[in-house]
Amino acid sequence: MNLIVRLLVGALAFWAATSLVSGVSVNGTAWSYLWVALLFGVINGIIGSIIKLLTLPAILLSLGLFAFVINAAMLMLTARWSSALDVTDFWSALAASLIISVVTTIINRAIKSQRS
Numbered sequence: 001m002n003l004i005v006r007l008l009v010g011a012l013a014f015w016a017a018t019s020l021v022s023g024v025s026v027n028g029t030a031w032s033y034l035w036v037a038l039l040f041g042v043i044n045g046i047i048g049s050i051i052k053l054l055t056l057p058a059i060l061l062s063l064g065l066f067a068f069v070i071n072a073a074m075l076m077l078t079a080r081w082s083s084a085l086d087v088t089d090f091w092s093a094l095a096a097s098l099i100i101s102v103v104t105t106i107i108n109r110a111i112k113s114q115r116s
Helices: 002-020 030-054 056-061 066-081 090-115
Strands: 024-026 085-087
Touching (some): 002 024, 002 030, 002 090, 024 030, 024 090, 030 056, 066 085, 066 090, 085 090
16 A cells, blocks of 8 residues: 555656656656656666665765755656656756655655654
């Protein structure tokens, strides 16, 4: 059940990012948002974790801000591997990754506080 909730939160975060950032778009219906959220979660969970571990000194020196750059790169990689997601440039990916991070954090904390 937790996985389904995370997938729905990710899809909602992608919807918010595509609504606010003009350089990022998801082609298709709600199923496309769910597919992109699932693919981004897998890519960010596997490849993103390895890259964050390898670039840990840069993340520490930038007080965690370099993690957003890595998330933007993972978003661009997701766009490359999925025909449903289009990202025009790095700056759009960076803005979208910030929005996705903020939306997922807010919703996850709201869900967590309701369960407690």
